[in-house]
Amino acid sequence: MxxxxxxxxxxxxxxxxxxxxxxxxxxxxxxxxxxxxxxxxxxxxxxxxxxxxxxxxxxxxxxxxxxxxxxxxxxxxxxxxxxxxxxxxxxxxxxxxxxxxxxxxxxxxxxxxxxxxxxxxxxxxxxxxxxxxxxxxxxxxxxxxxxxxxxxxxxxxxxxxxxxxxxxxxxxxxxxxxxxxxxxxxxxxxxxxxxxxxxxxxxxxxxxxxxxxxxxxxxWVRPYGPALDVRLVQANIPLSDKFDPAQIWQGMDLHRDLAERPRADGRPVTLTVLPETAVPVFQDQLSAEAWKEWVDSAAVRGGTFALGVAMRDIRADRDYYYNSVITLDGQTAPERLVSGHVDRRYDKRHLVPFGEFVPPGFRWFVDEMVMPLGDFDRGQPRQKPFDIGGQHIAMNICYEDVFGEELLPAVRPGASDPGATILANVSNLAWFGNSLALPQHLQMSRMRVRETGRPMLRATNTGMTAVVDAQARVVGELAPHTAGVLDATVQGTTGLTLYARTGxxxxxxxxxxxxxxxxxxxxxxxxx
Incomplete structure (x- = not known):
């Protein structure tokens, strides 16, 4: 014990x-x-x-x-x-x-x-x-x-x-x-x-x-490109409210209010990262007018928002559902957000059993729980990092950063990109209250930094929201179960460790x- x-x-x-x-x-x-x-x-x-x-x-x-x-x-x-x-x-x-x-x-x-x-x-x-x-x-x-x-x-x-x-x-x-x-x-x-x-x-x-x-x-690594001014948002929305139809709009308003706050030093924010399911409904369940409020918030900051949202792709054979991160800025057309045709998107590939997909033979167990969303489809193993502010940010969602080898494809150079220079995790650990799960998850994110030499951004709903530099030091952190923003300047890195090359x-x-x-x-x- x-x-x-x-x-x-x-x-x-x-x-x-x-x-x-x-x-x-x-x-x-x-x-x-x-x-x-x-x-x-x-x-x-x-x-x-x-x-x-x-x-x-x-x-x-x-x-x-x-x-x-x-x-x-x-x-x-x-x-x-x-x-x-x-x-x-x-x-x-x-x-x-x-x-x-x-x-x-x-x-x-x-x-x-x-x-x-x-x-x-x-x-x-x-x-x-x-x-x-x-x-x-x-x-x-x-x-x-x-x-x-x-x-x-x-x-x-x-x-x-x-x-x-x-x-x-x-x-x-x-x-x-x-x-x-x-x-x-x-x-x-x-x-x-x-x-x-x-x-x-x-x-x-x-x-x-x-x-x-x-x-x-x-x-193992060296600096890459200009340092990136980032903001990480932690809204601390109770899980009982996050998916409540009567509270969804207030939750999104709180996220936008936090994202719009001016930096204490007056510097512009190039990238604002909001947590998993910051938009806790499918993208086509929001009207163009509702999405315009997000676009207007991004215009206030003058940078790019990366936010967690559930995505629905309607295809000829069936509808596909993803737990995703998308980007938008002040120039994004709201209609494109409704349709899901966004410039940058990451779809979660390693799904949580019972929470995001039902293992064979365990439907009875899931029926005992009341779970919002679920039965998602998996994203591709290698998805192009987000090119923002001269850096290349590889997103991961929830406990994907626990699987170190699965982050490596994005770190390695791709056909049209040099590989990720920064890692970013968006999570909603409100499911686990004020427990050991929060610091344990941060500890594992820091191990991913040790393995790859890439800094890690962590934007969560209730904690642990933090910035980890390329030496695995926590250089900024918000107290768990508080609402606020964490502003920081992050230097991306390039070069491959032995582990990043070989897994x-x-x-x-x-x-x-x-x-x-x-x-x-x-x-x-x-x-x-």
């Missing part, structure tokens, strides 16, 4: 998160090595995962019960079932690692299992592989990947090399190595002997740290090769 608090600087400070993750994971590693049977090793991983996820994603209860009107027992059951399902992946990792580490006789414990040269990489590779599986199976749920605890730690330099899964591999390698040394010292009662016999464990921890420091020190392939090859080699050694030992 303590491990579940290592993924956002709340309630612990940011500097403490890497220590908390390493120590709790290391303790779990020691328990796995002490397990007398495969079954017990599996249960240790399952219990560790259940505690992590029961705490770390407890905010799902708020969305199910408070906002989706699901009965409290059923909502609690939903959280419990999700935590139980997610705990299967740690159970798989610890079971596989234990099996790989066993001698033919099946003795357990450090010194009685195979050496540190086997046990430590086995656990790191198995755990990283299970994290990747969790991030891709059934559309994926990579929340609470252990790598996110190290956004501010010395291991973050693995991110531009091998992405968050590389950070996960490094952190589990380091935690397991340190745990081996501590366990050996406690068992023998002499630290010197422990170091002499467990030097591979110490070497693993030192190597993970050294690569992280080297990756962080390398200059997850290298870390997956490394993990697969390690597991295959260790399995071969295990089977070879068994045949002797």
């Amino acid at each position: 303590l491990h579940g608090l290592a993924f956002a600087p709340a309630p612990f400070p940011a500097w403490f998160l890497p220590l908390l993750q390493l120590s709790t994971f290391g303790a779990m590693s020691w328990l796995v090595w002490r397990a007398a049977t495969l079954k017990r090793a599996i249960w240790i991983g399952a219990a560790f995962g259940a505690g992590t996820f029961a705490v770390g994603v407890s905010w799902i209860y708020i969305s199910l019960h408070v906002y989706a009107y699901m009965a409290a027992p059923l909502a609690a059951l939903g959280v419990g079932l999700l935590a139980a399902y997610l705990s299967l992946y740690p159970a798989l990792a610890t079971g596989l690692a234990w099996w790989l580490a066993q001698r033919p006789a099946g003795d357990a414990g450090p010194g009685r299992t195979a050496s540190a040269l086997v046990c430590i990489p086995a656990l790191a590779a198995a755990w990283t592989g299970s994290e990747w599986l969790r991030g891709v199976l059934f559309t994926g749920f990579p929340w609470l990947n252990v790598g996110y605890a190290h956004v501010d730690g010395p291991l973050h330099g693995w991110a531009p090399l091998l992405g968050v899964y590389g950070v996960a591999f490094a952190s589990t390698l380091a935690a397991a190595g340190l745990a081996w040394i501590v366990a050996a010292a406690c068992r023998r009662g002499e630290a010197g002997v422990a170091l002499r016999t467990g030097w591979p464990a110490l070497a693993a921890a030192v190597a993970a740290l050294a690569v992280g420091l080297a990756g962080a020190a390398w200059s 997850n392939a290298p870390i997956l090859v490394l993990v697969a090769a390690l597991l295959a080699a260790l399995a071969w050694v295990r089977l070879a030992r068994r045949q002797k």
